Amino acid sequence: MNVVIIEDETRVAQNLCDLLFEINPEINVLGVLETVKSSISWFADNHAPDIAFFDIKIADGSSFEILEKTQLNFPIIFTTAFDEYALKAFKYNSIDYLLKPIKRTDLEKAILKYQHLYSQDKTIIDHNWRLMEVIKEMKASAKTTIYKSSLLVNYRNQLIPLAVGDIAYFYLEHHMVYCRTKENKSYQVAKTLEKLENQLNPQLFFRANRQFIVSKLSVRSATTMDKRKLKLVLSPPHHSEVIISKLKVTLFKKWIKS
Missing domain, CATH: 2.40.50.1020 (LytTr DNA-binding domain)
Known part of the structure; x- marks a missing residue:
């Protein structure tokens, strides 16, 4: 299984790598990317991974920008501290997520979910179309977000x-x-x-x-x-x-x- 990790915190990325290797030593981490710019460039120049882990907030913006500017042909698991509304939206659309700090049990469940969904004859195109719909909905809701006073x-x-x-x-x-x-x-x-x-x-x-x-x-x-x-x-x-x-x-x- 070839994996790409998008994460701008070195400690978090290393922890995720360690957990992946513990779960399956045959997992191959193709790269750890820290920015929107480097991620877009990497996906343009390399073969798609089997699966990618996207931190939502990274150094130079949001990983949503990567999704909007890159033609996806691989499934994604988000690592996030986003609000409950967003988490439910991802789950409803078969996009998994991991809350930080990432726990091994949660990571194992996410990997099993990926294997179940994509070992069958399922298309990623429909999966990613629904992902983009979720992103649009989340952006619309963000405009009315009520922050702590x-x-x-x-x-x-x-x-x-x-x-x-x-x-x-x-x-x-x-x-x-x-x-x-x-x-x-x-x-x-x-x-x-x-x-x-x-x-x-x-x-x-x-x-x-x-x-x-x-x-x-x-x-x-x-x-x-x-x-x-x-x-x-x-x-x-x-x-x-x-x-x-x-x-x-x-x-x-x-x-x-x-």
Whole structure:
């Protein structure tokens, strides 16, 4: 079985590779692609895989862009933290998905589902036509998405509501997620950064890296570093450096100007 993985987080991609090899040592990973641009180029120049794993949100955009610009002739399993509506839509249309962090049991079930669907005389054309219909429906629904306006945070052994508009940034520290307000107060948040990323308005918040989600109003400046990275200066400041990788620099610049 030839496999392609589209994933911009090295650790997640390596974990998926390891799990695939554990399940079936004969699985051949043809490539791990990190961007929309490199993925489109790869599919144009190489034979189609038997199956591909698509992370929905990658460094330079959405994997949906790949689907719209590439003539598919292979099945896809999504790796995602998308909302329940999207997950139900994928499932209804026989497109499987894996919630991060990926578990071996879930991956095994997805592989078995693929083998069941495509070991029979089924056409991928109809499968992919229905996939494109799902994408259109999801894009239409995204225009009316209601993002979080407040969050429950931990304060002195109590849960209190905090307006999202008062938050300067979210950060990961010692495996716990915190938010820091514009008044320089920090609170623990009982959510992962991945879940927060999907619940926050993307026009106001940006996933800078694995440790930070920053508010547009908190960014005071950005300094160019070696290898085309950016270092952010936030207000209020944080003791850790906030670095934008070169893969996200273009996205960040577009976001900060919007």
